Amino acid sequence: MKITQFQLDALREIGNIGSGHAATALSTLLQRRIDMSVPEAWAVPFEQLSAIVGQLDTPQAVIYVKVEGEAPGKAVFFFPVESAEIVVQALFGTNEPMDLYTGEMAQSALKEVGNILVSSFIMALTQFSGIPLQPSVPALAVDMIGASLEAILLEEGVLEDTVLFIDTQLTGIPRIEGQFIFLPDDGSLKKLLGAMGV
Amino acid sequence: MNEVITVGMADFKTATAPVLLLTAGLGSCIGICVHDPFLKVGGMAHIMLPTANGSLGGNPAKYADTALELLLKEIASMGANRSRLRAKMAGGAQMFSFPGKPPVLKIGDRNAEAVEKELKKHGIPLLVADVGGSFGRTIHFNVGTGDLHIRTINHGEKVV
Numbered sequence: 001m002k003i004t005q006f007q008l009d010a011l012r013e014i015g016n017i018g019s020g021h022a023a024t025a026l027s028t029l030l031q032r033r034i035d036m037s038v039p040e041a042w043a044v045p046f047e048q049l050s051a052i053v054g055q056l057d058t059p060q061a062v063i064y065v066k067v068e069g070e071a072p073g074k075a076v077f078f079f080p081v082e083s084a085e086i087v088v089q090a091l092f093g094t095n096e097p098m099d100l101y102t103g104e105m106a107q108s109a110l111k112e113v114g115n116i117l118v119s120s121f122i123m124a125l126t127q128f129s130g131i132p133l134q135p136s137v138p139a140l141a142v143d144m145i146g147a148s149l150e151a152i153l154l155e156e157g158v159l160e161d162t163v164l165f166i167d168t169q170l171t172g173i174p175r176i177e178g179q180f181i182f183l184p185d186d187g188s189l190k191k192l193l194g195a196m197g198v
Numbered sequence: 199m200n201e202v203i204t205v206g207m208a209d210f211k212t213a214t215a216p217v218l219l220l221t222a223g224l225g226s227c228i229g230i231c232v233h234d235p236f237l238k239v240g241g242m243a244h245i246m247l248p249t250a251n252g253s254l255g256g257n258p259a260k261y262a263d264t265a266l267e268l269l270l271k272e273i274a275s276m277g278a279n280r281s282r283l284r285a286k287m288a289g290g291a292q293m294f295s296f297p298g299k300p301p302v303l304k305i306g307d308r309n310a311e312a313v314e315k316e317l318k319k320h321g322i323p324l325l326v327a328d329v330g331g332s333f334g335r336t337i338h339f340n341v342g343t344g345d346l347h348i349r350t351i352n353h354g355e356k357v358v
Contacts, residue, residue: 146223
């Protein structure tokens with residue numbers, strides 16, 4: 001479907017509501033102030049992904065949750081390993097170095113963070129649109145950001161030339177930065193927009 | 199220092215030695231590297247999906263079959279001889295798995311199979327296939343020597 005500016009604006013509004021809830025959830029969880037950027041909505045060729053995530057081989061922790069229900073999609077929260085380590089340390093109340101690559105404790109903590117963030121995003125979306133949505137069990141990769149994101153986008157073996165997503169930056173004090181993206185599946189956007197009367 | 203040329207997603211580049219072709223953060227995608235060791239020319243394609251057949255179309259450099267054709271055509275136009283060409287590939291990982299759910303369509307495996315099949319079809323020997331696993335790869339391909347340098351974050355680094 002062709003995306004109009006008006007629809008992008010609506011998508012940004014979806015992002016605003018959902019990401020606001022997600023940021024609040026993260027703040028409550030970590031007992032820290034979390035700032036949120038104004039969400040952006042983009043319809044871009046997949047090849048331009050690097051413009052959004054920066055260097056494609058930077059190590060980042062990526063938490064991937066499938067959004068299931070009548071308007072399915074994919075929700076991804078990712079942050080640089082340094083930030084991820086700070087988040088895990090804050091959760092465990094320690095300053096000890098954390099092994100995010102193989103440590104089971106650290107990894108399940110990260111998944112839980114993703115779970116909470118995405119659930120709050122989805123709950124907001126459901127309340128706002130009236131469309132019931134549920135999050136899947138979260139999956140985690142701590143690896144090159146480009147590798148993780150392309151695997152998520154290509155999972156089903158099809159790729160439209162244009163990828164549509166909502167992008168929000170979360171910044172915590174001190175030294176936490178993360179990015180949240182939501183990608184409605186083909187057809188879901190229409191449903192979400194329709195439910196909102198756009 | 200060799201000049202480094204970056205190959206983006208769904209992109210392909212060719213070059214004459216001394217040049218390194220680079221693609222960063224390969225997940226389920228595959229970097230196909232082809233070179234003519236005599237003329238010291240070569241190229242790299244960063245493919246994302248197995249075949250353009252039945253796809254939504256768009257950029258042909260996205261698919262293993264059509265990207266390889268484009269790459270070979272350009273390498274041939276640089277004077278390379280088809281019978282001397284050699285290939286290497288890396289990527290095709292499965293980055294995520296969901297507990298309790300069998301990975302439905304492992305797109306990384308399907309990509310690797312497709313590249314292998316296409317190379318065979320064109321009669322180009324595949325010398326190295328560093329594929330699979332659950333980790334990302336950044337690769338540098340030396341079009342002169344044919345050396346493929348593979349870097350990962352937590353699974354070592356090697357030249358093949």
